[in-house]
Amino acid sequence: MPVDRKTECLEDLRRRILTLDMPPGSALEETALCARYGMSRTPMREILQKLNGEGYVELSQNRGAKVASMDLGVMRVFFRTAPMIYAAISRLAAENRKSQDLALLRDVQDDFRDATNQSDTAKSAMLNHRFHLQIGYMARNPYLLPSLERMLIDHTRLSQTFYNPGSEDERGRIARAVEQHDALIAAIESCDGDAATQLSVDHWELSRDRLEQFVRPDPLPMDMLTKQDETHAV
Amino acid sequence: MPVDRKTECLEDLRRRILTLDMPPGSALEETALCARYGMSRTPMREILQKLNGEGYVELSQNRGAKVASMDLGVMRVFFRTAPMIYAAISRLAAENRKSQDLALLRDVQDDFRDATNQSDTAKSAMLNHRFHLQIGYMARNPYLLPSLERMLIDHTRLSQTFYNPGSEDERGRIARAVEQHDALIAAIESCDGDAATQLSVDHWELSRDRLEQFVRPDPLPMDMLTKQDETHAV
């Protein structure tokens, strides 16, 4: 009944998908979601369609919604496309930033740093997501933004293990990621497109190997996820 | 009542937006659309939301839908981003094409050539749209495709004058565009990514100057369109 109940629901579903609380391929039953979020089917269907437009869920005719899958074929495309998009967005952000943007970006970065210090995996991944999305907004390019958003969905889902410091090596990697964010902020602040581009590449290189391990973790890759393809995630 | 009445409506609305039959900024009243396409408000709202997700229309809270605007600020971004996206997509299409794709692409190109020979402006622009969208599908990159789709919306709307041969010079330009399509098909067929990239750049250069004229036609730019911001387009 509150006006922003829909917004809340939307953001919660995004969060649950990004944190793998709802694994790729899991079914989203309308009635169950309606009961959970206390609203009718009409607005819930609108939410599902919005999530579909954003790339979070896939819709099939008369067959309902399911969380966007992450099959291996697409993941190979992901690793090839990500550095390109991130580099382009970072350069544009450096060139088109406004000063208010920077304040927002710094706020997100502060929260992100805190989350990593607390070893809160899901929160770290979500705030990293918001950090890069904020850079996307600063780029002010409505044509590229949808691509960035789609990249970030899969990037964040893959990185759910990244911010879980299992070893000293991992801890160092996370610390370096935080530092790279700071450097990226500095480059964007000084409108240095070249530096921002280079830093985005460095940042990508840092996470790439770790992400690839998750995609192909010697035994078998996405099996853990694809096996659950038909589980209900509500 | 037929099942694909919705699909028909969706495609018709896309066409009318792309051909400027519905100018940028024009309001889309739900009840009027329902009457026109013979369906209830529920499915019509779903269509509007889908179009919103694709970038064809903009939605405002409690204020309905309107055709996506084309303001000058965004157009400057358009001209900078277009060659980048087109080049990337063309390369990927050459690298990832399947043979069935090529047959489809050739069919579209044949129809496109016919439309230009008939000097059918709207049809030419629409088939040019489908041609480049087909190349987008062939790239098999779900991350970049949304960017291409958004570029093509504005590109097609801008090009509505392009395929209207007002002079001998224009006619020649159109003929060259058709030839470039053929060359692009050949490059994609032979999986030559470099050639496809170069051809996409050439193709872009050909239309860029003409499109820029439309954006900034000496008197004033989008005024013709933005003035009609609140007209009803149903």
Next chain:
DNA sequence: CGCATACAATTTGTATACATAAGGTATGCA
């Protein structure tokens, strides 16, 4: 025992009625 078909149950799609919010108009007061 295996498979196909018919039926039942569940889920999605559509229509309609109602609630709510925005915008315009008229009226009253300064």
Next chain:
DNA sequence: TGCATACCTTATGTATACAAATTGTATGCG
């Protein structure tokens, strides 16, 4: 006459009832 406020009109947002389609199950036949 000008402006502010109250109200009325219109359009959007939500809920619910109904229709259609898909899936699972059971039964009958080969």
